[in-house]
Amino acid sequence: MDIGLTKKVENLKNEVRDFIDNEIRPKEDEYFQDVGAAGSRFKFTSKMLSTINNLKQKAKSKNLWNFWLSDSKDGHGLTTVEYAYLAEEMGKCRLGAEIFNCSAPDTGNMEVFKRYGSQNIRRFG
Numbered sequence: 001m002d003i004g005l006t007k008k009v010e011n012l013k014n015e016v017r018d019f020i021d022n023e024i025r026p027k028e029d030e031y032f033q034d035v036g037a038a039g040s041r042f043k044f045t046s047k048m049l050s051t052i053n054n055l056k057q058k059a060k061s062k063n064l065w066n067f068w069l070s071d072s073k074d075g076h077g078l079t080t081v082e083y084a085y086l087a088e089e090m091g092k093c094r095l096g097a098e099i100f101n102c103s104a105p106d107t108g109n110m111e112v113f114k115r116y117g118s119q120n121i122r123r124f125g
Contacts, residue, residue, distance in 0.1 A: 009082045012067070016089045016100065019064055024095050027051050031095065055099045064100055068107045069114065 005013070031052075034045045044052075059065055067086050069075025078086070090096030097103040113121050 003081050005085060006082065009078070009085050012064075012076065013085050013089055015062070015064060016086055016096075019059060019062065020089065020093045020096055023058055024055060024093055024099055027055065028093070028095055052095070052098065055095070056101065059099050060101070066101050066110075068102050069111065074114070 031048055034048050035041050038045045038048075066075045067078055067083055070078055070080070070083070086100075087097070087102070090100055090102060101107075
């Protein structure tokens with residue numbers, strides 16, 4: 001089995017790393033300073049939600065989104081091994097997986113919706 005880094009994945013890995021370094025990390029400390037400000041660490045302030053949603057929109061607009069969807073037109077068609085290289089980069093940043101729409105348990109739930117959900121459910125993916 002070849003588990004080497006393909007050119008396609010190398011390019012994606014570099015894009016993910018650049019996005020993390022230039023977009024996410026500069027906002028990360030500020031984001032985590034607000035944790036608990038809503039009265040519970042499980043609630044989000046409007047500032048936190050705005051930060052996350054803006055970063056997600058930027059990632060999606062750069063097609064840095066849904067890497068885990070291997071067999072969907074909405075993903076990148078990556079194998080598990082190829083995805084692992086990107087997951088490694090995302091794991092180096094506390095907000096990484098969330099911003100790229102790759103955090104559990106959401107990924108498993110979205111995969112089920114993509115495969116078996118009604119058309120109405122799928123349009124929100």
